[in-house]
Amino acid sequence: xxxxxxxxxxxxxxxxxxxxxxxxxxxxxxxxxxxxxxxxxxxxxxxxxxxxxxxxxxxxxxxxxxxxxxxxxxxxxxxxxxxxxxxxxxxxxxxxxxxxxxxxxxxxxxxxxxxxxxxxxxxxxxxxxxxxxxxxxxxxxxxxxxxxxxxx
Amino acid sequence: xxxxxxxxxxxxxxxxxxxxxxxxxxxxxxxxxxxxxxxxxxxxxxxxxxxxxxxxxxxxxxxxxxxxxxxxxxxxxxxxxxxxxxxxxxxxxxxxxxxxxxxxxxxxxxxxxxxxxxxxxxxxxxxxxxxxxxxxxxxxxxxxxxxxxxxxxxxxxxxxxxxxxxxxxxxxxxxxx
Numbered sequence: 065x066x067x068x069x070x071x072x073x074x075x076x077x078x079x080x081x082x083x084x085x086x087x088x089x090x091x092x093x094x095x096x097x098x099x100x101x102x103x104x105x106x107x108x109x110x111x112x113x114x115x116x117x118x119x120x121x122x123x124x125x126x127x128x129x130x131x132x133x134x135x136x137x138x139x140x141x142x143x144x145x146x147x148x149x150x151x152x153x154x155x156x157x158x159x160x161x162x163x164x165x166x167x168x169x170x171x172x173x174x175x176x177x178x179x180x181x182x183x184x185x186x187x188x189x190x191x192x193x194x195x196x197x198x199x200x201x202x203x204x205x206x207x208x209x210x211x212x213x214x215x216x
Numbered sequence: 217x218x219x220x221x222x223x224x225x226x227x228x229x230x231x232x233x234x235x236x237x238x239x240x241x242x243x244x245x246x247x248x249x250x251x252x253x254x255x256x257x258x259x260x261x262x263x264x265x266x267x268x269x270x271x272x273x274x275x276x277x278x279x280x281x282x283x284x285x286x287x288x289x290x291x292x293x294x295x296x297x298x299x300x301x302x303x304x305x306x307x308x309x310x311x312x313x314x315x316x317x318x319x320x321x322x323x324x325x326x327x328x329x330x331x332x333x334x335x336x337x338x339x340x341x342x343x344x345x346x347x348x349x350x351x352x353x354x355x356x357x358x359x360x361x362x363x364x365x366x367x368x369x370x371x372x373x374x375x376x377x378x379x380x381x382x383x384x385x386x387x388x389x390x391x392x393x
Contacts, residue, residue, distance in 0.1 A: 079264050079265060079268040079269070099361065102241060103241070106241055106268075106269055107268065107269075189355055195356065196355055196356060196359065197352075197355065197356055198351065198352045198355045198356070203352075206341070206351065206364050207342065210366060210367070211366050212261060212363055212364065212365055212366050213363065213364045214331075214361055214362075214363045215351075215355060215361060215362045215363070215364075216361040
């Protein structure tokens with residue numbers, strides 16, 4: 065359910081009260097997460113970690129005993145990565161919320177930005193082969209969200 | 217033990233193993249402005265940033281001229297190493313975009329910027345067929361983080377042919393100053 069948009073004066077005076085970071089298990093995304101963590105910590109806001117789950121979402125291994133199904137061992141790769149990021153954020157004493165969205169990455173980020181009324185989105189460039197290039201995800205995010213976007 | 221503390225900070229994501237300084241908050245923002253409404257939003261964002269986190273914002277105004285080649289960097293005074301204006305030359309949009317990005321990159325180096333904030337017309341930041349956009353070229357040509365300032369409601373309505381956005385939207389936070 066979408067949260068009602070708050071008016072600017074109700075949102076407090078913090079610059080980046082709500083920061084969204086798109087996260088995957090890549091180097092660029094890890095840099096983006098660290099930047100988002102620093103900014104959120106300095107601003108005293110809330111960090112929203114968004115992980116997109118594709119159609120081929122990796123759930124728990126099929127032969128995993130049922131007692132492990134709802135533990136870290138039973139989590140799919142994406143959930144496990146999100147759990148780790150959440151732990152890192154909480155260790156840094158940052159308020160954090162995680163969102164696993166069944167959608168393509170850009171759509172997932174855009175949805176959470178709209179739902180949470182984010183002030184800033186931090187995304188990686190999406191490239192991992194030497195030269196930095198803007199991949200489709202950050203481009204799509206920049207084209208569709210209405211807040212500031214930081215590409216690291 | 218210092219080693220343990222450092223390890224804990226690494227685990228918390230505050231320090232990178234490859235970057236022992238941990239990056240830190242941006243201290244110098246290079247704000248690139250044109251005459252669009254997004255430029256006003258970028259100025260507002262930069263001022264808010266400086267007030268909240270400290271640091272300084274340096275502003276560079278961009279201009280385009282369809283004649284000539286390359287780019288000029290213009291300072292407050294002649295021979296000034298710190299540019300306040302980048303004039304891009306080129307007959308085509310593609311040539312001007314390349315020229316502009318080269319000028320912005322050099323300005324970022326000259327001003328020792330930590331981040332480039334693009335307060336430019338959002339149509340200019342979008343790719344067009346064979347012409348890569350300023351933001352794409354900038355990301356390719358520099359290792360600095362690039363921030364795109366939010367468009368203002370006025371710009372949004374102009375670009376998308378819709379009515380002005382309500383005051384409650386996040387865009388309204390950084391109103392032109």
